[in-house]
Amino acid sequence: xxxxxxxxxxxxxxxxxxxxxxxxxxxxxxxxxxxxxxxxxxxxxxxxxxxxxxxxxxxxxxxxxxxxxxxxxxxxxxxxxxxxxxxxxxxxxxxxxxxxxxxxxxxxxxxxxxxxxxxxxxxxxxxxxxxxxxxxxxxxxxxxxxxxxxxxxxxxxxxxxxxxxxxxxxxxxxxxxxxxxxxxxxxxxxxxxxxxxxxxxxxxxxxxxxxxxxxxxxxxxxxxxxxxxxxxxxxxxxxxxxxxxxxxxxxxxxxxxxxxxxxxxxxxxxxxxxxxxx
Amino acid sequence: xxxxxxxxxxxxxxxxxxxxxxxxxxxxxxxxxxxxxxxxxxxxxxxxxxxxxxxxxxxxxxxxxxxxxxxxxxxxxxxxxxxxxxxxxxxxxxxxxxxxxxxxxxxxxxxxxxxxxxxxxxxxxxxxxxxxxxxxxxxxxxxxxxxxxxxxxxxxxxxxxxxxxxxxxxxxxxxxxxxxxxxxxxxxxxxxxxxxxxxxxxxxxxxxxxxxxxxxxxxxxxxxxxxxxxxxxxxxxxxxxxxxxxxxxxxxxxxxxxxxxxxxxxxxxxxxxxxxxxxxx
Numbered sequence: 001x002x003x004x005x006x007x008x009x010x011x012x013x014x015x016x017x018x019x020x021x022x023x024x025x026x027x028x029x030x031x032x033x034x035x036x037x038x039x040x041x042x043x044x045x046x047x048x049x050x051x052x053x054x055x056x057x058x059x060x061x062x063x064x065x066x067x068x069x070x071x072x073x074x075x076x077x078x079x080x081x082x083x084x085x086x087x088x089x090x091x092x093x094x095x096x097x098x099x100x101x102x103x104x105x106x107x108x109x110x111x112x113x114x115x116x117x118x119x120x121x122x123x124x125x126x127x128x129x130x131x132x133x134x135x136x137x138x139x140x141x142x143x144x145x146x147x148x149x150x151x152x153x154x155x156x157x158x159x160x161x162x163x164x165x166x167x168x169x170x171x172x173x174x175x176x177x178x179x180x181x182x183x184x185x186x187x188x189x190x191x192x193x194x195x196x197x198x199x200x201x202x203x204x205x206x207x208x209x210x211x212x213x214x215x216x217x218x219x220x221x222x223x224x225x226x227x228x229x230x231x232x233x234x235x236x237x238x239x240x241x242x243x244x245x246x247x248x249x250x251x252x253x254x255x256x257x258x259x260x261x262x263x264x265x266x267x268x269x270x271x272x273x274x275x276x277x278x
Numbered sequence: 279x280x281x282x283x284x285x286x287x288x289x290x291x292x293x294x295x296x297x298x299x300x301x302x303x304x305x306x307x308x309x310x311x312x313x314x315x316x317x318x319x320x321x322x323x324x325x326x327x328x329x330x331x332x333x334x335x336x337x338x339x340x341x342x343x344x345x346x347x348x349x350x351x352x353x354x355x356x357x358x359x360x361x362x363x364x365x366x367x368x369x370x371x372x373x374x375x376x377x378x379x380x381x382x383x384x385x386x387x388x389x390x391x392x393x394x395x396x397x398x399x400x401x402x403x404x405x406x407x408x409x410x411x412x413x414x415x416x417x418x419x420x421x422x423x424x425x426x427x428x429x430x431x432x433x434x435x436x437x438x439x440x441x442x443x444x445x446x447x448x449x450x451x452x453x454x455x456x457x458x459x460x461x462x463x464x465x466x467x468x469x470x471x472x473x474x475x476x477x478x479x480x481x482x483x484x485x486x487x488x489x490x491x492x493x494x495x496x497x498x499x500x501x502x503x504x505x506x507x508x509x510x511x512x513x514x515x516x517x518x519x520x521x522x523x524x525x526x527x528x529x530x531x532x533x534x535x536x537x538x539x540x541x542x543x544x545x546x547x548x549x550x551x552x553x554x555x556x557x558x559x
Contacts, residue, residue, distance in 0.1 A: 024360060028374045034435060035377070037399050038389045050397060095291045102288035114289055121300055124540065127496065128513075128533045131520060132306035133299065155299040158292060187284075216382030219498050219513065223520065232384050239502060244395065251388030258380030266373050270447040 035255060042252035046245040068249035071242075077234035078253065080146055081215060084230055087150035088157055088214035089207045095154065096161035097203065101191070103162075104169035105177075121159045129155070130220035137224065144226045152220045157210035164209060164268060168202035169195075205268035212261050216254070310530035322531035326519070335510040342426075342511070343494035346433045350490060351483075353434070354441035359471065362449045372446070379439040386436035387500040391417075394428045394504070419508055428504050436500070437493060441486040448482025449475065484551045491547065492540045512536050 043058035046067055068074060103111065130152055134143065142148035172195060180190035221233040229237065235250045242250075262269075314321045326332055357375055361368060378386065393399045394416050401413040416424040452475065460470045476483075498513040512532065519529040 020360070024364075024371060027357060027360075028371065030435070031374055031377055034389045034393060037392050041392050056399075056402075095295055098288040099292040102285040106285035106288075108285040111285075114293070117293070117296060121296060124492070124537065126300075127498075128516070128536060129300065129303040129307070131516070131526070131529055131533055132303040132310060135310075135526070136303070136306065151299060155296070158295065162292070212380050216380070216385075218382060218384050219496075219517070222517070232382060235384060235388075236502060244397075247388055248392055251385045251392075254385035255381055255389075258382075258385070259377060262377055262380040263373060266369070266376065269376060269379070269443050270450065 038248060038252055038255065041245070041248040044245075046243070050244055064245040064249045068246060068253070071246060073229070073234065074231075074250075077229050077231045080225075080228050081231040083146045084150045084153060084221075085211045085214040087147060088153040089211045091150060091154040092157040092161040092210040093203060093207050096158050096206075097165060100162055100165040100169055103166055105174065118159050118162055121155070126156050127217065127219035127223075130223040134223055143224065144228055146228060149221060149224050149230070150214070152224060153214035153217055154210075156217065156220075157213045160209055160213065161206045164206035165199065165202060168199050168268075172198055202268060205265040208261050208265050209268075212258060215257060307530045307533050310527055311534045314527055322527040323535075325525075326515075326528050326531050326535070331510050331515060335512050335515050338509055339495060339497065339511045339513075342430060342433070342497060343491060345426075345430050346437075347487070347490055347494055349430075349434055350438045350441055351487070353438050354445050354486070357438075357442050358445040358449055359475065361446055375442055376439045378436045379443065381436060383436060383498065383500045384502075386432050387502065387504050390428055390432040390435070391504060394424070417504060417508075422508065425504065425508055429501055429509060432500050432504060433494070433497065437490065440493075441490055444482050444486040444489070445479065448479045452478045480551050484548060487547045487551070488544050491543050495536055495540050495543075512539075 040056065040058045042064055043060050043062075044055075045059065045061040045063035047063075048055070048059060048061070099114075102108070103115065133152060137143040137148050142151070176194050176198075177190045180194045181187070185193065216232065218232045218236055221230045222236050225233055231250065231254065235242075235247070235254075239247070311322050312318055312320070361372055361375075364371060381389075391398070396413050396415045396417075400416065401410070404410045405413065414421075417428065418425075456474045456478070457470055460474060465473065496513055497511055498517070501509050501511050501514060513536065516529050516532040516536070519525050519532060
């Protein structure tokens with residue numbers, strides 16, 4: 001009697017375990033298989049991409065990628081994307097980091113209002129603001145420049161940069177700095193010699209995050225650039241006219257940095273939201 | 279330097295930046311929406327709402343959000359609870375599940391185009407199984423259901439990761455003692471989920487939903503090639519007004535409509551999932 005109950009319980013647990021593992025595997029496949037399909041298309045010759053039926057293994061032909069690299073304006077667009085994303089990365093850190101230091105180390109009047117402003121930006125569809133900014137940019141000569149677009153992308157990235165670095169700053173005890181002060185450091189040298197080395201990996205992570213945000217942004221890029229298109233804007237503009245193999249190669253080039261970047265920042269993704277929620 | 283003024287000097291760059299590139303454009307867009315060259319008017323709003331495409335794009339946007347967000351919420355909750363009990367391989371699984379976080383909507387749409395286009399992988403598999411004789415052009419006006427499904431799948435695939443990250447972070451903040459106590463009193467895993475995890479997760483759910491719903495109204499590039507003109511959405515119409523019709527007044531009015539919907543839904547979510555006063559972990 002008790003034996004059968006025990007065996008039953010063991011069986012249920014075993015089946016539960018199988019179910020658990022298979023759903024984890026299934027969900028991993030749900031993420032990975034579509035990317036794999038895109039890769040198969042990218043690493044096949046243009047003829048194969050346009051033919052039917054498809055094979056499920058890549059033939060490792062660089063035809064599509066060569067066509068992509070040779071397509072008029074594509075490499076310039078790629079260069080623009082990297083340029084804009086690089087500028088966004090630097091600006092969001094330079095602008096965001098000092099504010100984070102103020103938030104985590106000082107009590108001052110207007111602190112909560114300031115935090116609210118930062119959080120507020122996250123709750124609005126920011127790319128929409130590219131439309132009025134386009135007018136302003138034409139007046140100031142910033143229209144169709146990489147720098148102008150980078151400014152808008154920085155608005156998108158700064159709240160995230162502030163949130164990530166804030167969560168990390170809060171994790172570093174102020175006693176470390178105080179110890180440095182008693183040993184003769186000024187506020188500045190205590191920061192550069194004690195705090196900076198500790199938060200460097202986190203700052204790198206938020207810099208990478210800013211890069212990805214800019215790299216992926218479509219709407220503002222399409223609105224604010226005409227000649228100097230970024231890769232996303234260029235692909236969007238030529239969506240109707242470009243052949244399939246060009247689209248897929250372009251898509252693949254967009255995905256690859258994402259794979260690397262997410263791998264690089266995976267530890268910090270969760271820290272950021274843990275603090276941001278409270 | 280005087281320590282009293284230091285924090286203000288430190289926050290000055292961000293404040294100035296956000297004023298110029300966040301608050302100022304708001305004022306500008308509102309101004310543009312309510313003028314047509316001769317003073318205050320509602321003409322722009324009248325124009326966009328009377329256009330035959332407006333009700334369709336509004337319904338499409340709302341319908342898509344209504345179809346996608348609940349599935350994403352359920353999926354993200356499931357994934358987050360699965361990960362929280364995982365020992366070996368947790369880092370690898372989390373990495374794989376968060377990959378779409380770094381993928382743009384445009385790239386996601388191209389990925390799903392590779393599956394749904396006429397010579398794509400769905401047609402290959404279906405003809406391989408003998409379901410269809412020759413490849414079907416799924417993304418055409420003859421199959422509005424499939425177009426909707428493709429867009430919804432691409433959205434679910436791409437944007438579940440952001441909710442997952444927020445929820446995993448939230449679950450990590452719930453003290454283990456609550457679950458230990460529940461175990462002592464013999465509560466089942468399901469009961470622990472509904473009585474501990476869900477209520478404690480409220481702030482995270484709030485953040486995740488607000489962020490996700492706002493992104494859902496911003497949907498633009500995913501629709502552009504999977505649906506094209508077959509599936510008009512609000513953001514796409516805004517783009518059309520600005521660039522194809524060169525009517526920036528109407529585009530500004532569209533922006534305000536999207537903003538109003540976003541703010542409305544944000545307030546509703548904040549109200550429903552409000553954290554009781556004084557309750558915290």
